[in-house]
Amino acid sequence: MNRFRWREHRPSILVAVLSSAFGVALLQVTGNLAVIIGADDTTGSSATVAVMLAIVALVFIVISTYVGSVVTANTFSTIIAGRTRTIALLRLVGASAHTLRRGVAKEGLIVGLIGAALGIVVGTALSGSLVLVGVTTDTIPALGYRFADPVLLVPIVAVVLTTWLASWVGARRVLHVTPMQATGASVESRAEDVSARRGRNVTAVVLFAIGTLILAASVALGFINPAAVLVGVVGGILSFTGVILGAPLVMPAALRLVGRLFSRSAAGRLAAENAVRYPERSARTTIGLVIGVTLVTMFAVAAATFQQLLRPLSDAADLDQLMAVIVGIFSVLIGFSALIAAVGMVNNLSLSVLQRTRELGLLRALGFTNAQLRSMVRVEAAQLTIAAMLVGLVLGTGYGWVGAQSLLGAMPGASLMLPVIPWWLVAVVVGAGAVLTVAASVAPTRRATSIAPVVALAVE
Incomplete structure (x- = not known):
């Protein structure tokens, strides 16, 4: 169970690489855009523009990391479903569910570290290529562009942590595998089992209903103040979490x-x-x-x-x-x-x-x-x-x-x-x-x- 299974995790590593590369390249590109704007700045507004670009970049990094973590959690849930019989056999010989779950989370940490490391290389190569093409074609001026900055740690650390946490969440199925399932194959919950989970289902419905009401309120408030869009963000998060x-x-x-x-x-x-x-x-x-x-x-x-x-x-x-x-x-x-x-x-x-x-x-x-x-x-x-x-x-x-x-x-x-x-x-x-x-x-x-x-x- 502690052996890292490359075949199962190659797609998860790819997701981590994409998330990390996207974050690194986006921060490098926006940082270099700030350099270009600063070189042509005659109004002293380049600092404000740089801050705005950084905020936009971080928003999109959060979005891509969120999507990546959901995908990773679902992937690990699928992996655990396929390992049901193996997990049950280990439980049968004395292994605890929490120990096995920690083993899966360790696999997630390894996936995150590998993906983040490769993402740094891919993201830097992408942003560097864009700058090279831009300078070569005289689209952008030849300036002192930077590709190493402490802020790049944000997407890297985020990918590692979210992949690790996603693997922990995706491995929650381990807690419900019993030793008796050692005699069967991979087990998936049927429709009747899902319908019987009233706690989770009620929570989903309540979150969606509350989120939808908040969205409706944000539309009404929008006729008074444009800041109502922030209310809509809260409603969107709640309703989509319900989905x-x-x-x-x-x-x-x-x-x-x-x-x-x-x-x-x-x-x-x-x-x-x-x-x-x-x-x-x-x-x-x-x-x-x-x-x-x-x-x-x-x-x-x-x-x-x-x-x-x-x-x-x-x-x-x-x-x-x-x-x-x-x-x-x-x-x-x-x-x-x-x-x-x-x-x-x-x-x-x-x-x-x-x-x-x-x-x-x-x-x-x-x-x-x-x-x-x-x-x-x-x-x-x-x-x-x-x-x-x-x-x-x-x-x-x-x-x-x-x-x-x-x-x-x-x-x-x-x-x-x-x-x-x-x-x-x-x-x-x-x-x-x-x-x-x-x-x-x-x-x-x-x-x-x-x-x-x-x-x-x-x-x-």
Whole structure:
């Protein structure tokens, strides 16, 4: 149990590398932007600009670290589900649940340290390349740019700590593994088990309800003071926390709806049943992508709604140009968090298939062909992706509209309006979803069809 399993943790290390590299590169880029602005400063405002850039950078670092920690926690939960029998055997011979959980947390610490170290190299190489290209093409002046600063410790330490804590949270399942489960295989909670967890479910509903009420209040207060957007932030955090806690209840409903699109074939029907039979597994696989799509949609809808609210009050041409630049920059930043979430989905689906070797072997023994197995895994990946995107689009649209309305509602001439949905965003999300479905199904389908039925059925 204390042996570090590289194969299981490679995707988790990738998530840590992405989070660390993003934070390091973002701080280096914003720091060097401050250097450029300071060199051309004639008003003495460069110090203020530098502070604002640092604040923006830290906000996005927090977002990417939060997404990374959720993805990591879900990944470790999936790993522990696959180790149920091994953990039960260790419990049977006298190991305590807390000792085993500390062992898993140690693995998380190792993942965080490796990811942070590699992230420093990748992030510095990225920001250094941007500066080199800029200077070479005379886009930016040749100045004394800095790539080493104490503030870089912020994303590095954050990635290590959150990965460690996420592994501890994800390993809470160890506490519920009993020695009697040594006679079984990996165990996932079924729908009836999830419905029976009334404490967690009630907490999720209460948090979502309170958060939604606070969001509504922020829209009303927005007609008085633009600071109401801060009230909306609190409401958004509370309501989205409720969504995360209640994901095993929310996602199966979305998956059932999407599953109707794929119910014509035997493989499609089986994939639909697989997606809802174990709601915890489906929630772990999709919640990271829900977060990513929600973030991207929230910002795009907020920007489009800002633009619509401000158009009667501003010069349209200048406003459109400014908003295009702002949307482009921040979409890239938010998109990086979505990438981290997408990696998490691919990881969890791959681990899920890896842990279902016996199930896949049984299907082969019952007559399923390799083509049908590949179709089943692809359909399952498509269902998970589509359901996650739909939930993320709905949540992001609501959060984005609340942010825009509460911030600009008090401006002269502003009024209550419907959210503005940029259709280019929907097209991008659909395209990204198609790519993600293919990417998420490549490794699992290869695994599902590479083992003979007799060998698969013998796996314990």
